Amino acid sequence: MVKVVDKHIPLKERRINSRSEEWINDDILTEMHCREHLFKKATQSNDGHAWNLYRASRNRVTKKIREEKHAFVEEAISQAENKDMWDKLRQFLPSKKTNTNCTFLKDNNVIFKDTKDIAECFNNYFCNIGHELGKHFDDTLPTVEE
Known part of the structure; x- marks a missing residue:
């Protein structure tokens, strides 16, 4: 019975991305979704052009994340008092000493x-x-x- 269910109703793994970082906005999430779609197409087709599209999308997402993170840190520094600034910046520092x-x-x-x-x-x-x-x-x- 289990084999029949597995054959006709297979389990699919889904990745759920949490939006924990404050600098991840809707534009970046849309780009990330596009990147994941292009990755899926590239791995299925193994086409050079598809891989180039994926790499371009990946680089675009990385660049946008870096820009938004940088802007977030600058804004946190400029708007916060001394204690508040360190509370905001602490999330970018290593949490435990190695x-x-x-x-x-x-x-x-x-x-x-x-x-x-x-x-x-x-x-x-x-x-x-x-x-x-x-x-x-x-x-x-x-x-x-x-």
């Missing part, structure tokens, strides 16, 4: 966990990379000393 600490490093099958050892590995790598890359080039090239 951890950039390196807790371990594996170099030549040796695992380093001490921060000084990790720093020394990075230092050795960056000090020697020029020399190592230079080995792959022709020796007939002029050097700085010549």
Whole structure:
């Protein structure tokens, strides 16, 4: 029974775009709908002209979003008081700080966990990379000393 239902009434996936960003206006939504339609046509036909139309539409949507976002930020800065301005701008800043600490490093099958050892590995790598890359080039090239 399930196979018959799946065959005659297949489930379709639909993407629902929320309008959470304040700078997305009706013009951009219309362009986004057009872009998605052109993408569908391009993937179905695999025609070069259809792909070019899709890319042009994609670039147009990206440009409009950037312009509207920029205008939104400028307006938020110009109209808001100090605290209100930061409340508006906070939505454009990363929400959480990322951890950039390196807790371990594996170099030549040796695992380093001490921060000084990790720093020394990075230092050795960056000090020697020029020399190592230079080995792959022709020796007939002029050097700085010549």
